[in-house]
Amino acid sequence: MSEDIRVLTARLADEPSSLAFLELAEALRRRGQLDAACKVARGGVSRYPGLADAHDLLARVLSDQGDLAGAFDAWSSALQLDPMRAGALKGIGFLYFRAGDVVAALDHLQRAAQADPDDASIPVAIARLRGEVRENGGRHEAPAPSPAPPAATPFEGIEGGEEGFLLVDGGGLRLGGMLRAPSGEDLGDRVAAQLAGVSREAARATRILGLGPWHSIAVESPNGQLILAAPTADTVLLTARDHGIPLARLGLLAERAARAARSWLERVG
Amino acid sequence: MSTVQGVLDRVTRVPGVRGALLVSAGDGLIVAEQLMDGVDGRAAAALTGSLVGRLTRTAQQAGLERPAFVHLRAEAGSVLAAPGPDDLVLVAVVAPDANVGLARLEMIDAAARLS
Numbered sequence: 001m002s003e004d005i006r007v008l009t010a011r012l013a014d015e016p017s018s019l020a021f022l023e024l025a026e027a028l029r030r031r032g033q034l035d036a037a038c039k040v041a042r043g044g045v046s047r048y049p050g051l052a053d054a055h056d057l058l059a060r061v062l063s064d065q066g067d068l069a070g071a072f073d074a075w076s077s078a079l080q081l082d083p084m085r086a087g088a089l090k091g092i093g094f095l096y097f098r099a100g101d102v103v104a105a106l107d108h109l110q111r112a113a114q115a116d117p118d119d120a121s122i123p124v125a126i127a128r129l130r131g132e133v134r135e136n137g138g139r140h141e142a143p144a145p146s147p148a149p150p151a152a153t154p155f156e157g158i159e160g161g162e163e164g165f166l167l168v169d170g171g172g173l174r175l176g177g178m179l180r181a182p183s184g185e186d187l188g189d190r191v192a193a194q195l196a197g198v199s200r201e202a203a204r205a206t207r208i209l210g211l212g213p214w215h216s217i218a219v220e221s222p223n224g225q226l227i228l229a230a231p232t233a234d235t236v237l238l239t240a241r242d243h244g245i246p247l248a249r250l251g252l253l254a255e256r257a258a259r260a261a262r263s264w265l266e267r268v269g
Numbered sequence: 270m271s272t273v274q275g276v277l278d279r280v281t282r283v284p285g286v287r288g289a290l291l292v293s294a295g296d297g298l299i300v301a302e303q304l305m306d307g308v309d310g311r312a313a314a315a316l317t318g319s320l321v322g323r324l325t326r327t328a329q330q331a332g333l334e335r336p337a338f339v340h341l342r343a344e345a346g347s348v349l350a351a352p353g354p355d356d357l358v359l360v361a362v363v364a365p366d367a368n369v370g371l372a373r374l375e376m377i378d379a380a381a382r383l384s
């Protein structure tokens with residue numbers, strides 16, 4: 001074991017709640033000790049689920065391990081917490097390039113360039129991809145398996161299916177999901193219209209109050225409960241259930257649905 | 270001590286609560302406040318009043334009754350809101366390590382006592 005890893009391991013053992021896991025996992029990754037790096041990074045994500053750095057780090061490790069779907073999910077999580085995180089945008093751009101989708105790769109790299117204008121590697125990569133687009137019309141021979149094709153709905157495989165979820169764009173239009181009244185009437189479009197701009201409003205409130213990016217909004221009513229989350233900067237996901245499910249568990253379900261929605265949006269977008 | 274100040278006192282005694290205020294949701298104005306330094310009460314009142322109004326309309330469109338509690342969770346803390354009678358909303362700004370469960374119970378109970 002090298003000296004720096006020994007020191008970082010000791011520091012993390014002394015203070016398990018510290019952020020030393022970030023340095024330790026990165027040091028392990030750079031030395032090619034990917035299994036150990038993955039274990040440390042997963043521990044960090046588990047302890048700090050709201051820390052974009054932790055998800056970004058886990059994504060880099062998983063990418064090095066060849067777990068591209070896992071890396072995609074981890075970078076998507078980092079972007080939910082920090083929509084302009086250049087490293088995650090570059091990472092997802094790289095995955096799209098590997099998957100053969102040069103246009104989506106280019107889109108992510110352009111956002112990365114906006115987020116970090118000082119990173120000289122991004123314009124170089126963009127220029128290269130633009131060349132690919134000119135020569136091949138945006139398709140590139142994929143050297144590795146692509147992420148799974150997009151599902152028909154954002155919530156395939158999530159408890160409850162489409163029912164009780166509503167994915168809404170910034171203009172208050174429904175992207176997916178379904179919300180029904182007890183009579184069976186579909187309430188989705190009316191609720192979606194109310195959610196236009198709610199993400200910006202929540203972001204403004206938490207920014208002005210010095211609380212950083214917002215993660216979720218829980219709304220408890222006597223006859224039901226809602227959780228709002230932002231799978232991406234421009235969308236809002238509403239999860240609705242009755243009181244048969246505890247609110248904290250509903251929060252976990254909403255997080256899972258938000259991850260699924262984010263992956264779906266990345267693939268169909 | 271007035272009822273309102275008693276309500277704010279109860280909420281701010283919960284560990285991690287950085288301030289509490291009573292807001293008129295319709296116009297976003299402060300009715301009463303008890304805040305630590307650094308918490309912008311006027312901004313908290315205006316922004317929370319507006320957000321709670323929108324969430325109340327959303328809940329109603331979804332077939333739900335008027336919300337009893339709202340929790341806006343952010344990276345460095347949370348904003349909690351418990352709508353009370355007469356368009357009043359009891360609002361608390363809390364640190365990330367606050368006891369949100371206790372604050373929620375105190376706020377729902379306190380908001381009901383405002384009637």
